[in-house]
Amino acid sequence: MPQEVKSNIEEVCVKENRIFDGKILSVRSDEVLTPSGNHATREVVEHKPAVGMLAFTERKTVLLVRQYRYAVHEETLEICAGLIEKGEDPSQAAEREMQEELNVKASKLHRIGEFYASPGFCTELFTLYLAEGFTRSSLPQDEDENVSVCEVKLIDIPAMIREGKIRDSKTFAALSWLMAKEGIAPE
Numbered sequence: 001m002p003q004e005v006k007s008n009i010e011e012v013c014v015k016e017n018r019i020f021d022g023k024i025l026s027v028r029s030d031e032v033l034t035p036s037g038n039h040a041t042r043e044v045v046e047h048k049p050a051v052g053m054l055a056f057t058e059r060k061t062v063l064l065v066r067q068y069r070y071a072v073h074e075e076t077l078e079i080c081a082g083l084i085e086k087g088e089d090p091s092q093a094a095e096r097e098m099q100e101e102l103n104v105k106a107s108k109l110h111r112i113g114e115f116y117a118s119p120g121f122c123t124e125l126f127t128l129y130l131a132e133g134f135t136r137s138s139l140p141q142d143e144d145e146n147v148s149v150c151e152v153k154l155i156d157i158p159a160m161i162r163e164g165k166i167r168d169s170k171t172f173a174a175l176s177w178l179m180a181k182e183g184i185a186p187e
Contacts, residue, residue, distance in 0.1 A: 008035050011042070024048050024083060047117070047124035051093045052081035053131045054112070054174040055102055060154045060182075062175070063134075065101050065147040077150060077160075078168045079175075081126075090127040098131060099139040101147050107133030112177060117169065128174055154178070158187040 015031040026046040034040055055063035064077045082097035084090055091109055098104055110130045117124040141147060152160065157175050160166050166175060179186065 010035070011040070014039070043121055045122040045124075047122050049084045049090070049125045049127070050081060050117075051084060051090050051097060051127045051129065052079045052170045052174060053094050053098055053102075053106070053109075053129045054079050054178055055098065055104070055106070055131045055134070056154075056178065057132075057134065057151070061151045062154060062157070062178070063102050063104070064150045064152055064171070066150045067145065067147040076168050076171075077152075077166055078171045081170060084127075091129070094127075094129045094131070096139065099137050100141050101145075102134075102149055103136060103138040104134040105137035106131035107135070112174075115173065126170055128170070128177075130178075154182060154184060158184060162187050 011032040011034050013030045014033050017029045017031075018026065019029055020027040024047065028044050028046065030042045030044060032040050032042050057063065063080070065080055066075060066077055068075050080098055080101045082093060082100070084093040085096075088096075091111070094109055095105060098106060108131065110132075112128040112130055114125055114127050116122070117126050157166070157179060161172065161175065166172055176186075178184075
């Protein structure tokens with residue numbers, strides 16, 4: 001759908017071509033007009049917004065989830081995360097996902113910020129929370145999920161990042177934020 005240019009750096013969509021509409025994402029290939037007057041193609045993945053929770057315990061540990069990710073054909077260590085359901089507030093999604101994946105409920109949920117997962121091609125907006133003060137509380141995992149909880153000491157995180165044990169971008173960002181907050185220098 002063509003749009004009006006708002007600044008001298010914005011690209012304008014001349015023609016939108018929808019390629020795929022799925023459950024959590026859609027793909028389109030847009031023809032755009034660049035500020036210099038050239039035409040270009042932009043492939044865009046429209047992705048539902050998501051939340052991630054950095055579950056930090058009083059023992060100076062982080063609760064991560066271990067799960068197999070088909071797209072990269074490997075098991076990953078990640079912060080607890082999930083999609084925001086229609087009509088759901090990000091903080092409600094955060095509470096629900098922690099109960100589904102970590103089997104806990106946080107007494108403190110502090111919004112750290114928002115970031116785009118990969119703005120070069122994807123619209124996914126990610127809201128990151130710091131979660132603290134846990135009590136046991138569980139909801140069933142999604143049918144297509146098979147996650148297990150892994151507790152990691154804060155002091156072990158720099159080595160895990162250096163050794164490539166943390167390769168998920170949202171987890172890398174969240175743990176880097178936590179290391180800076182807690183005064184832990186990367187190795």
